[in-house]
Amino acid sequence: MWLGWRWLCPLAAMVCITNASTGNLSAQQRLVNQLFENYDKTLRPVYNVDTVTRVLLNPALHSIVSTNEASESITLVQWFRMIWLDEFLRWDPKDFDGIDQLLLPICRIWYPDVMAENVIDTDAILSNERNYAIIDYNGNITISIDEVITMHCNFFVTNFPFDVQNCTLKFTSWMHSAKLIELSTTFPSDLRFYKPNSAWDLVSFTSRHAKNVYGVSTTAFSDRKPAFYLSTFVLPSFIITTLAIVGVFSPFNDSGDREEKVTMGLTTLLTMAVILLLITDQMPKSSARMPLLGLFMVIQIGLSASATLTAVLIMYQHNKWTTGVKVPDRLLALTRITRDSSDKLQGAPDVLTTARSAKASERSSETSKIILLLEELVKMMREKAADERNRQLWSKAVGRLDLWLMIFFNFLNIASTVILIAVGYSNMIA
Numbered sequence: 001m002w003l004g005w006r007w008l009c010p011l012a013a014m015v016c017i018t019n020a021s022t023g024n025l026s027a028q029q030r031l032v033n034q035l036f037e038n039y040d041k042t043l044r045p046v047y048n049v050d051t052v053t054r055v056l057l058n059p060a061l062h063s064i065v066s067t068n069e070a071s072e073s074i075t076l077v078q079w080f081r082m083i084w085l086d087e088f089l090r091w092d093p094k095d096f097d098g099i100d101q102l103l104l105p106i107c108r109i110w111y112p113d114v115m116a117e118n119v120i121d122t123d124a125i126l127s128n129e130r131n132y133a134i135i136d137y138n139g140n141i142t143i144s145i146d147e148v149i150t151m152h153c154n155f156f157v158t159n160f161p162f163d164v165q166n167c168t169l170k171f172t173s174w175m176h177s178a179k180l181i182e183l184s185t186t187f188p189s190d191l192r193f194y195k196p197n198s199a200w201d202l203v204s205f206t207s208r209h210a211k212n213v214y215g216v217s218t219t220a221f222s223d224r225k226p227a228f229y230l231s232t233f234v235l236p237s238f239i240i241t242t243l244a245i246v247g248v249f250s251p252f253n254d255s256g257d258r259e260e261k262v263t264m265g266l267t268t269l270l271t272m273a274v275i276l277l278l279i280t281d282q283m284p285k286s287s288a289r290m291p292l293l294g295l296f297m298v299i300q301i302g303l304s305a306s307a308t309l310t311a312v313l314i315m316y317q318h319n320k321w322t323t324g325v326k327v328p329d330r331l332l333a334l335t336r337i338t339r340d341s342s343d344k345l346q347g348a349p350d351v352l353t354t355a356r357s358a359k360a361s362e363r364s365s366e367t368s369k370i371i372l373l374l375e376e377l378v379k380m381m382r383e384k385a386a387d388e389r390n391r392q393l394w395s396k397a398v399g400r401l402d403l404w405l406m407i408f409f410n411f412l413n414i415a416s417t418v419i420l421i422a423v424g425y426s427n428m429i430a
Helices: 002-024 027-035 227-249 259-281 292-323 329-334 351-361 365-429
Strands: 053-057 060-068 073-085 101-105 114-116 119-124 132-136 140-152 164-173 181-185 200-208 216-224
Touching (some): 027 101, 060 140, 060 200, 060 216, 114 119, 140 164, 164 181, 227 259, 227 292, 227 365
Parallel strands (some): 053 181
Antiparallel strands (some): 073 140, 114 164, 119 140, 132 140, 200 216
């Protein structure tokens, strides 16, 4: 009897201590201890292994960070949300002071191995130890993984910088088949917290579950804002080409010297080549069609080259007056100049007539010498006057041709610029 009482007292003391320690735990601590007593986060949370775990995806786009057309990649910030049922994390709120929701680190629970197939790099803003999951008493779990992702995207730059791009993220389970994890999505996608991008206008951001394909696809459609490229490439190129055309065909001097004009044309070609190089460095290295902006720059180079070559040909023709070649009738007809209106001798004295009258009245030898000298002088004056008339006619014809060519090339320059902008914006609207 004494021995029984001796063992009973320590046992009662242990029970009292245990009850006292349990009583010191909060309802939330007791709930967590109960839920995770035999919980294994490496196992899919179903009692029957044939039960399918249905995962609801609800990605929310926060912002477009950058695009790299050359490497065909885009960087986004998104909140990747997933909702599923964990059969092991259920409880009755009445047993735990009415607690119907828990916040626990994601690293403590099982979560689907859902990933994007075409992702190049992923950088989570918060680690799983610092990011929390929302668990309700029915076992429904909601997590939101904030991450910066760089994904591969096929850029179609035919209409650059008026292009519209669509980039698709395909989410799927890395190891589980459709018999174990079923993926679905909500519609529409969440854009409440989207921050506009300075270079792109987001047109749509949609998620869909395609039939006969395991996974969920999220597609972002965006329009490029062309104002930057219009102000930094198109407008400067237009101004440079316009000034080059005006400089190449502007009057310089009457002697036909145009070397400075040719130098200006060559400098313009070099400038356009540098701008074109800057554009091609931003484009994908593919065999697709040339971008619209690149085609515009090629046209600008072609106009500058054509204007320079035309100036060289005109310089070659203009220099013919030094050899006494007359202005071709076709050039006069083209410039609408008549030879009669420019072929009058102004201020040339009729010295030969005077000399002949003097010859008739006087026959002395000295007078004969004077007459011969006068005849030579008259001949030289007439030749000089003819050369001057020919030079003036060449200058007038070439000057008018320069004016018409300047108008023609500037018209082509303006037309190409207007067509570029019109075609670009029409493609964006379409």
